[in-house]
Amino acid sequence: MADRAYMYCPYCRNQGNARAELLIDNNTDFHCLMGHRAPRATMMALQPEMIPTEVHFKPGPNDVKAEIWVNSEVLMQAKEKLGQRFHPTIASLIRCCMAGEPVVIDGQQAAELRKLNVKNGAEMVAVAKLNNELAGQVDSLTEQLNRWETRFSDAMAGAK
């Protein structure tokens, strides 16, 4: 049985038919149903258009179906919004709750973080570290400035 290559046939495309799918019949040859056939490298050199893959959720071997109580409207909205990502998203949230002390950020704050280009935990940590570093630099500059001010006023006092 032939596998999908998730690409459209570039030969067909060049003849005006952009939607003929390429199939893989062994590990090296691609072909389409219009009779075009070429090794993978030859097809790739013609820059075939990729077919975006739809991710279909499949439970893992150790997954069980769980029951939770949730507001029916919220559930409906979540299923609509997340689609195939519904199960993996909820599962990863549950896993997140089990991993130490999770920080959950939602709504307004999440939107603000996104606006600041902070998209995940790693980036939040990086920003917080940088902030501490800069705060330390400000402290040491303030200290230097204070020392100069003292010297300056000492010098002024001496000049009188």
Ligand SMILES: [Zn+2]
């Ligand atoms: Zn073709």
